[in-house]
Amino acid sequence: MADGANKQRAADRQAPADAPIWDGLYGSDADGPYIEGGRCAACGGMALGVREICPHCHAAQQMAPVKIGRRGTLYTATVIHQGPEGFAAPYRVGYVDVEGGVRVFAHIDNGSAKPALGQGVVLTIAKLRQRQDGTTLNGPLYVATPGGS
Amino acid sequence: MKLRKVGIVGVGLTPFDKHEGVPVERLVQQAALAALADGGVKLAEVGAVYASHLYQGEVFGERMTSGLRAPEMEIANFENACAGGSTAVRQAALAVAAEQHDLILVIGAEKMDRGLISFVSADRELTMGSIAPAQYALAGQRHMHEFGTTAEDFARVAVKSRRHGALNPNARLREEVTLDQVMASRPIAEPLTLLQCCRNGSGAAAILVGSERWCQRRGGAKIWIEGSGLRAQTGDANVRDLTNFGATRAAAKAAYEAAGIGPDDVDLVELHDAFTIGELLHYEGLGLCAKGEGARLVRDGDIALGGRVPVNVSGGLLCKSHPVGATGLAQFAELTWQLRGEADGRQVEGARVAVAHSQGGTGLEALATCVTVLARDGR
Ligand SMILES: [Zn+2]
Numbered sequence: 001m002a003d004g005a006n007k008q009r010a011a012d013r014q015a016p017a018d019a020p021i022w023d024g025l026y027g028s029d030a031d032g033p034y035i036e037g038g039r040c041a042a043c044g045g046m047a048l049g050v051r052e053i054c055p056h057c058h059a060a061q062q063m064a065p066v067k068i069g070r071r072g073t074l075y076t077a078t079v080i081h082q083g084p085e086g087f088a089a090p091y092r093v094g095y096v097d098v099e100g101g102v103r104v105f106a107h108i109d110n111g112s113a114k115p116a117l118g119q120g121v122v123l124t125i126a127k128l129r130q131r132q133d134g135t136t137l138n139g140p141l142y143v144a145t146p147g148g149s
Numbered sequence: 150m151k152l153r154k155v156g157i158v159g160v161g162l163t164p165f166d167k168h169e170g171v172p173v174e175r176l177v178q179q180a181a182l183a184a185l186a187d188g189g190v191k192l193a194e195v196g197a198v199y200a201s202h203l204y205q206g207e208v209f210g211e212r213m214t215s216g217l218r219a220p221e222m223e224i225a226n227f228e229n230a231c232a233g234g235s236t237a238v239r240q241a242a243l244a245v246a247a248e249q250h251d252l253i254l255v256i257g258a259e260k261m262d263r264g265l266i267s268f269v270s271a272d273r274e275l276t277m278g279s280i281a282p283a284q285y286a287l288a289g290q291r292h293m294h295e296f297g298t299t300a301e302d303f304a305r306v307a308v309k310s311r312r313h314g315a316l317n318p319n320a321r322l323r324e325e326v327t328l329d330q331v332m333a334s335r336p337i338a339e340p341l342t343l344l345q346c347c348r349n350g351s352g353a354a355a356i357l358v359g360s361e362r363w364c365q366r367r368g369g370a371k372i373w374i375e376g377s378g379l380r381a382q383t384g385d386a387n388v389r390d391l392t393n394f395g396a397t398r399a400a401a402k403a404a405y406e407a408a409g410i411g412p413d414d415v416d417l418v419e420l421h422d423a424f425t426i427g428e429l430l431h432y433e434g435l436g437l438c439a440k441g442e443g444a445r446l447v448r449d450g451d452i453a454l455g456g457r458v459p460v461n462v463s464g465g466l467l468c469k470s471h472p473v474g475a476t477g478l479a480q481f482a483e484l485t486w487q488l489r490g491e492a493d494g495r496q497v498e499g500a501r502v503a504v505a506h507s508q509g510g511t512g513l514e515a516l517a518t519c520v521t522v523l524a525r526d527g528r
Contacts, residue, residue, distance in 0.1 A: 022273050076294070076391060078286035080278065081336040087278045090336075095287065095391075103388045105274045117294040128278060139277055 021128050021139035024049060027067070033125045035069030035104055035140065046100030069104050070123050072096035072142065074115045077108045086129040086137075096121055096142050106140035113143035120145035152246035156364035157372045157523070158357040159188025160482040163258075164319045165352030165470045173205060173260045176353040177213040180475075181256050184355035188367050195357075196250035197223035199241050201233035201257035202474035213256060223250070230509025231421060232379075233257065234354070234477025235519035239377045241358040251360045258353035259472035282346050282424055286338035288391040289426035293340070295392060296441035298429070300340035304331040305447045306425035307345045307467060313454055314464025316495040319483075321350065322468040345425040350470025354478035356485075370489040370525055375410070377521040378403025381510075392441075396518035397434030397506065405436075408522035410502060412436030415458055415522075417487060417497045419480035420506040422465040431506060432460070435520070454495060462487065462495050477507040477519070488525040501525050 020026065026035050038050035040063050045056030050063045077094025080087075092110035095103050107128055108115065115121050126141035161183025163176045185192060198219075200210025210224045227237040234257040241253040274284075292298045308328050314320035326344060334344040357363075364371045378400035382389070389395070405411055412435060420435065422428035429443040437458055438446050446452050452460040463469060463483040466476060484503040486492045503523045510516025 021277055025273070075388075076287045076291040078283050078290050079336075079339040080280060080283050081338065083278050083280065084275075091278065093277070093279055093283060093287075094290075097388060101388045105277060105279065107278070117290065 021137040034067035037066045037068035038063035039066045069098040072098040109143040115144035154361045155242045155245045155374045158359035158363045159184040160485045161355040162482045163353040165350040168351040177258045180353040180355040188357040192219045195254045197253045199237040199255045201227045201237040229517040232507045232509040232517035232519045235507045242374045253358045255356045257474040257478040259474045260351045261349040283338040285424040285426040292392045298444040302444035303425045306428050307331045310465045310467045314468025320464040320468040347423045347466035347471045350472045352472045354475045356481045375522045375524045376404045376407025379519045394434035400518045400520040401435045404520040404522050416500040418460045418504045421508040480505040
């Protein structure tokens, strides 16, 4: 986690106009956005992000990136009314369960595509934070699966 | 290793408040001298000082003691977030039980700015816009979804604790509130409203932990530390049941086993109610009721003064505020007064067995959880 925090601070210093809210959390390809997961070649265990040490079997350098989290199930969510600077309260955050037993913390739609707990959700990438220097930080926002599921 | 009996020889409290302009050293000295006076002990008779804090900087215990002209002694500092105070008491009890010391002064204090609690180290969720109350709100929402608990059930915890706080001269908030007032207060993270969140505070508490000989020398009712458990829930890769409070369960099991009791034997509890949702879920984690039934205890009044097992008769963190390093120790002070029968105006009649529970860390109960069983002589 310290590594991630250092990377995050480095990213803050460079401050491009549009930046990810947390480095290495998500990506996008022809099929749309995904969450960056890691799968261990030694034990098959999965984690959020690629870890140097597998949290399941402790094998080193065995995790390879795998795209996860395009869809999931909303485990729980809350609406925050008093957030940190740059977040437009009220906004909704929660945990989404995705493949491989991985749980993703993300923003959750609080408007017309607002999912209920236990409902299917689809990943989008949205502006989550507007910093005072004008930069926008983007991150995962899950919306209800169109047509329900 | 054969362990010997350990008890609480004295307690002292600097009631929590803003204490603006008062140095933390003064807050600590007031509590420490009160505990020494309560135990009839001089600092020179103490073998060690164990100190608990989160934000007060290096060698805190050494600095706090230096103005009291003590001889050379063992001093150690304990940081376990909100569970720092109870962790320090546990370590002191183990050191006395293992005959490393006969008498240890445990001190805990904090000077904090106003507002809600914040954490020292950033993590991904906080960076993405989460806040400490949201971590409890997420567990509360899932509890509502699975067990039919309502927003009012959580709010009723605040009504109950504020009624208790009104009886406690050491509490900072001493006005009762209605269910409507709690529900109508400013929303923080749904279903939590402002009146369901503890506030930052400043203050200090001190507990003298000693051998049987020191307890006997003091006289009066003897209060024993019968068992404790300290557990953390780690393993960030695992999807877990957020309504389960596994670390509370595991710490309680260890403490109950060490004391040779079960949750049905407990007469009163001081537990970590930084947010009302935490309190209700800890009823279940401590085994006061079955999983999913926490709301029933609130609706039936089991956990109110006069009920089956009163919880947070002091008013809890909700009424006292939450100077992190002192919070756990203040619970021991309250329970000691209760078990001695000295809790004027809020006494739990016939209290013989008490449980202290505190919990700290970033991420919902990801980290330290400490449960301690105290009992009065002749239980
Ligand atoms: Zn592995």
